[in-house]
Structure formats: C-alpha cells, structure tokens
Amino acid sequence: MTGTITKFFSDIVEIEFKKNHLPLINQLLTAHNGKTFLLVKRIINETTIRAIIIYSFAELNINDEITNTGTSFMVPVGQNSKNNIYNFWGNPLLSQNGNIKRVEMNSTINNDEFLDTNLEIVETGIKAIDFFMPIIKGYKLGIFGGAGVGKTVLMKELIFNVNRKNQKTSNIFIGSGERSREAIELYEELENSDLMKNSVMYISKMNESPGARMSIVPIGITAAEYLRDHDKENVLLFIDNIYRFVQAENEVSASLGKKPSVGGYQSTLESDVANVEDRLFKNENGSITSFQTIFLPMDDLSDPSAVAVFNHLDGNLVLSRAQTAKNIFPAFDPLASSSNSVDEKILGRKHFDAIIEAKKVLKAYKDLEDVILILGFDELDDESKIVVKKALQLENFFTQNFFMTEQFTKNPGVYVPIEETVDSVIRILEGKYIKQSPEIFAYVGSNLNIPTDEELGL
DSSP states (O other), rough: OOOEEEEEETTTEEOOOOOOOOOOOOOOEEEEEEEEEEEEEESSSSSEEEEEEOSSOOOTTTTOEEEOSSOOOEEEEGGGGGSOOOOTTOBBBSSTTOEEEEEEEEOOOOOOOOOOOOEEEEOSSHHHHHHHSEEEEOEEEEEEEOOOOOSHHHHHHHHHHHHOOOOOOEEEEEEOOOOHHHHHHHHHHHHTTTOOOEEEEEEEEETOOOHHHHHHHHHHHHHHHHHHHHOEEEEEEEEOOHHHHHHHHHHHHTTTOOOBBBBGGGTTTTHHHHHHHTTTOOOOSSSSSEEEEEGGGGGGGTTTHHHHHTTTSSEEEEBBBHHTTTTTOOOBBBTOOOOOOOOOOHHHHHHHHHHHHHHHHHHHHHHHHHHHHHGGGGSSHHHHHHHHHHHHHHHTTOOOOOOGGGGHHHOOOOOHHHHHHHHHHHHHHTTTTTTTTGGGGTOOOOOTTTTOHHHHTT
C-alpha cells in the first residue's frame, strides 16, 4: 500500500492514500527504499493521514511515494537482545546477533495488576534514598531537578548500586533526548563492571527528531514488559529523561491539531504521560521497578510537565540548587521529597519514627534560618541551638561519595546498608554528637565508628 505526500507542517507530513487503504495510528511508513521513516499519528479523513518524520535519509518532497509497512516499530526483546544498544528502528549499534526476537511496539501492554501484600525493599546503598524514601520492588521513583544538579549522576549510581544486591534482575536503560556522551560513558561503565551482559540500552539522542525522542520511551517499555511477562524476570528500568519525551510530544502537537494548554504544553499532556507510566508495575510474572529523571524548567516543581509525571509516581526525589550551593551532594531536599513507602507497616516502627523525627528537626531548622541570618546563631535559645546542630549534622551525614564520581573527586565511593543508615541517623537524633562539629559527618559512610561525645569524654 502506497500513498503520496500532499502537505508539510514542520516535522509533520500529510499523506494521501487510496480509500480503504489507510494505515493505522502508530504504523510505520517508509520512503527512499526503506531508509526514511515516518510514524502515523492522526487520521484526517477516509484518504488522508498525518505522520511524524522519524528519520529522513534524504529530502522529502511533495508527491513523493510513501510505503506503509503494516506494522509499528519492531522492538528487539528477550535474552538475545541483551548486551547491546539499539536506536529507535531497532538496529543494534554493537555486534549484530541474528537470533534477536522482535515484537511490535506496544503489542506487549498488559493491564493485569495484582494486589501485592509481599512488599520487598530494594536497597540502593544511597543514604538519602534508603532512609527518606525506600524503594519497593515495582515502584516508580522520579528524580526531579533543574539543569546541572546531578540527576544523571544519581541515576548512574542507582544502576550500579541496585545491581550490587540484585544480580538476577535485567536492566533496561532508555535515553530520551539526552547527550550521546552520557550514553557512551554509561555503556563503558556497564561493560567494565560486567553488567552489560544483563542490560539493554535504547537510545534516541537530543539531536534526533521529536518523533524519535517520543517513540524511544514506549519502545523501551515494550522490551521491559516482554522480559517481565514472557521471560518472568524482574526488571530495573531507567529513563533519562522523561521530560524530553513530554517535550518531543509537545513539539509536534500543534501540527497534529492539538490545542496548547497550561504553560504552552499540549492539551493531551496528561494522557501522553499516563500512556507510558501506567504500564510500569509489578504483577504475578515479575516486576518493573523504574527510576526516571525529570528535568525541571526554571527549577519549578509546579511546572505542568512535572505535575503530570508526579501524579503517577510512588516516590518523588527532589534535587535542590540550594543544596548544591552548600556543597551537599547528592543535592537531596528531604522536605520537598516524598514517598508512598514511608509507612510503619512497611518499614517498621524504628525506621518510621526516625524519618518523622529527622524531618521535624530539618523543618524546624528551615524555619529558623531567617532568624539566624538576621540575629546570628548565638542569639538562639538553648533548645533551638540543639535543633540547629542536629539539623546541620543530618545535612552533612546525608552527603555521600559516589562510585560514579571517583575519577572527579578522587575519593572512593561508599555503599551504606540501610540498617547502618537508620542506626546512624538515630544516634544523631539522640544528640550523641551534639558537642562535636557537624563537619565530622561530611562524606562519611555510617557514623557507627565515629566516637560519641560520651566516649570522647566531652
């Protein structure tokens, strides 16, 4: 079945087919002997469709012949797809394996969730995450932050740390609209750590068309669903950056006839996000535990794109520019972050009470910051001085050297078990170091080996 181009709208083309020969939504069209790709996104009438240009091998012109492939993107899936990087049309960027199974994009959608009473915590070894927002298998964690606050570095650290304790899981990394350098670095690090053999990467770079950047996310999710439902595996899914997916959808929305909505985003923003987020969950076959970075334009947490993603997540980890200014890395803001996993029935009484008390101390310190700036620390009453000292000790304690940054900081990375993190925080909250400088906790692991005031005779 072939058609001809009749109109152009930026990255969108209008194509006319014979009556009763229209392609379906999300089917792939080709030109230039199968070297140019377009994706059907809107049916105008009985003979006309609009399609996004995914990749253009040569210039497209009015009256060019377009061929309907009859399928959508064919996604490399399964065990033989591992240990490779794929672009949006499924070509391996490393060695070619002739036995790779391929399924059509979105053909694996499975809505059969089930109520799981056996909640299993996934330890990350990152103190701020394990303490304030423990990851539950099958949960979705969003890492929010503006430019340059450390989203991708934290994502990489999660990839390596989570695999430390979960050797039998598969990793899928989706790069949507990010730098090719970051994908190359990640591949080299996975290869050197012997993790690439159980990993698959689906990449669409920032210089590729919006059609490619928006398609790579459902392509990667299709692969994750296949591993979960067909191969019965637990999958760790990493998406960097889900905002670029939203942005790509927005870039072509006007040409597709979608009216702009709040903040200039497409009117279908909520459904665009829901179509991918609602596919990530745990069922009887296995789990998809996802970690997603979300760029915040102007560091604004109330940006409509952030709010749309926020509504689907189980945990929201906010990286703050104010924390980076204090040399606190990861630049985690515990008061702006939240998680569904903070529940006494999931964490136990000790951990739950420690979270509540730590947030109480940090909130009290935040309320006192303006007073300290105006009057100075010495003008505070004794009780407030203790609160400030504990808060500063907590802030410093949650700093951490990452394995991913060893070559830059020249300090070895640290992995801290969750039990040690909880016990260390409780020691600070109990005031066992109140006479010591908060600086002693900067970039340490746990504090269980740091002598208390009593042990020092202070």
